[in-house]
Amino acid sequence: MNRQWRKNGISLLVIVIIMALLTSACGGGASKGESSPSDNTSGDEPVKLSIFIASRATDEMYTNETLVWKEIGKKFNVEFDFITGDAKTMRDKFPLMISSNEYPDIVADAPSNFNKYGPQGVFIPLNDLIKDKPNLQKYLVDDKIAKSQIVNADGNIYGVPMLSAVRTSEGPLIRQDWLDRLNLPVPETMDDWYNTLKAFKEKDANGNGDPKDEVPFSTAGTFYLNFADAWGIDLNEDGRWMEENGKMIYTPIDPRAKEFLTTMNQWYSEGLFDQEILSRQDKDYTSMVFNDKVGATNHWVGYVASFNARPEVENIKGFNFQVTPPPVMNKGDKPLTSRQQQIVVPVAWAISGQNEHVDKTMEIFEYAYSDEGQLLFNFGVEGDTYTKEADGTLKYTDKIMKNPDGAAKALSRIGAQPWIGFRQDARYEKAAAVSEDAAKQLFYYVEQNYFRDPVPALKYTEDDFETSTEIKTQIDTYVNEMISKFIIGQEPLSQFDAFVEKVRSMRFDELEAIQNKAYEANKELMK
Numbered sequence: 361m362n363r364q365w366r367k368n369g370i371s372l373l374v375i376v377i378i379m380a381l382l383t384s385a386c387g388g389g390a391s392k393g394e395s396s397p398s399d400n401t402s403g404d405e406p407v408k409l410s411i412f413i414a415s416r417a418t419d420e421m422y423t424n425e426t427l428v429w430k431e432i433g434k435k436f437n438v439e440f441d442f443i444t445g446d447a448k449t450m451r452d453k454f455p456l457m458i459s460s461n462e463y464p465d466i467v468a469d470a471p472s473n474f475n476k477y478g479p480q481g482v483f484i485p486l487n488d489l490i491k492d493k494p495n496l497q498k499y500l501v502d503d504k505i506a507k508s509q510i511v512n513a514d515g516n517i518y519g520v521p522m523l524s525a526v527r528t529s530e531g532p533l534i535r536q537d538w539l540d541r542l543n544l545p546v547p548e549t550m551d552d553w554y555n556t557l558k559a560f561k562e563k564d565a566n567g568n569g570d571p572k573d574e575v576p577f578s579t580a581g582t583f584y585l586n587f588a589d590a591w592g593i594d595l596n597e598d599g600r601w602m603e604e605n606g607k608m609i610y611t612p613i614d615p616r617a618k619e620f621l622t623t624m625n626q627w628y629s630e631g632l633f634d635q636e637i638l639s640r641q642d643k644d645y646t647s648m649v650f651n652d653k654v655g656a657t658n659h660w661v662g663y664v665a666s667f668n669a670r671p672e673v674e675n676i677k678g679f680n681f682q683v684t685p686p687p688v689m690n691k692g693d694k695p696l697t698s699r700q701q702q703i704v705v706p707v708a709w710a711i712s713g714q715n716e717h718v719d720k721t722m723e724i725f726e727y728a729y730s731d732e733g734q735l736l737f738n739f740g741v742e743g744d745t746y747t748k749e750a751d752g753t754l755k756y757t758d759k760i761m762k763n764p765d766g767a768a769k770a771l772s773r774i775g776a777q778p779w780i781g782f783r784q785d786a787r788y789e790k791a792a793a794v795s796e797d798a799a800k801q802l803f804y805y806v807e808q809n810y811f812r813d814p815v816p817a818l819k820y821t822e823d824d825f826e827t828s829t830e831i832k833t834q835i836d837t838y839v840n841e842m843i844s845k846f847i848i849g850q851e852p853l854s855q856f857d858a859f860v861e862k863v864r865s866m867r868f869d870e871l872e873a874i875q876n877k878a879y880e881a882n883k884e885l886m887k
């Protein structure tokens with residue numbers, strides 16, 4: 361229903377845009393007055409740039425006095441005209457802006473929107489403009505993975521995206537103090553995991569005298585699917601298509617999925633999994649964790665690592681969740697996970713077709729990708745919001761760290777970490793982590809390079825996109841349901857072949873063809 365509405369909404373929009381473009385081609389286009397030539401030696405009037413951007417702090421919208429934007433204004437002799445609001449407001453405003461035919465000079469939004477409206481002329485291609493910009497060239501074009509995640513199907517780059525600094529996202533964590541109490545090593549293989557969870561269940565791992573109150577493994581959400589890393593597949597809804605032997609395959613119907621489900625069903629039926637695992641809500645999950653019941657989990661690594669510093673666990677002697685390597689099948693296998701942050705964060709900024717100061721704008725875009733710009737957008741201004749220690753580490757000042765509303769809010773208010781194209785800084789993650797232990801855990805996967813090569817970011821023609829979304833939605837609904845049923849034993853694994861047949865009957869061939877067509881096109885695009 362909702363999808364149908366959106367589909368019609370988009371078609372209508374496209375018509376509005378075509379009408380608007382026709383009108384402006386007839387000479388009635390939005391006039392912006394005489395533009396001064398982009399010669400901006402100091403003393404000249406500042407260049408005015410309108411910018412459509414969501415403000416990160418919901419209680420303090422960006423202005424030319426916001427610390428970070430003030431710095432950019434001074435450095436480039438520009439004055440911004442901010443069209444801003446909180447994220448939701450700006451999401452709602454975006455289609456209205458598009459249909460108004462009045463485009464701000466700079467627009468910050470999702471790359472998918474730039475790739476959608478760029479080819480219609482709303483945003484300009486940046487490929488040629490990037491060529492003499494060394495930082496944009498280095499981090500966005502020469503980095504093949506970053507490029508593949510931003511380039512449009514027509515080969516153009518329409519938006520400069522934010523780049524993430526830390527690939528760590530999800531992973532298994534285990535109570536190190538429980539392992540110590542039972543004198544067990546950190547589990548590596550799936551067999552180790554089985555034996556460890558079994559011991560947690562049977563041997564009073566929390567040491568309270570009651571051998572029956574432990575929940576060996578729990579989580580909130582579908583993170584338990586990440587045990588499939590041991591089989592080299594990803595069964596999460598957003599990761600089911602993967603590249604193998606030169607084509608795209610669908611993991612849920614692969615024989616490895618059957619092995620995974622068989623194991624998970626065994627664990628569930630033997631009580632190693634939380635019996636409410638399919639519906640466990642975060643509130644109840646954390647409540648069990650903080651009551652010393654949960655021995656192992658899989659979740660956002662940074663989130664669970666921060667539990668060790670929570671006041672709720674102060675009374676649990678030795679409480680210590682530690683991230684472990686992704687599980688492997690056989691001892692000696694290289695641990696790898698499919699779960700990771702994409703290099704390209706899905707926010708970007710772009711130049712509209714009505715911007716009369718493209719060169720100046722590109723200088724700002726380039727600056728945001730430079731080392732100096734990276735410091736500004738991650739840390740603010742030296743001496744004011746951060747200091748540099750003798751050993752080179754960066755520390756936020758008390759203005760940030762002791763802000764009564766919290767460091768995150770203080771940073772948002774100065775304009776740090778804006779939703780634009782800049783390079784996030786790993787030092788920001790370290791400085792902003794709740795503790796050294798949490799930072800160490802977050803960087804452990806990065807240091808060990810436990811990440812499988814990311815799946816290519818495929819682009820589709822509009823028709824293929826609509827068709828594949830339609831088929832995918834139906835198949836995913838069915839697959840989600842069946843994965844759940846197989847795990848809790850509501851459907852026997854002997855039905856796996858029937859399940860595969862059923863998936864294949866749901867226009868799967870069509871979907872598979874679209875995926876592989878997009879995959880081949882992507883290979884061409886990356887040449």
Ligand SMILES: [Ca+2]
Binds near residue numbers: 565566569573574
């Ligand atoms: Ca116990």
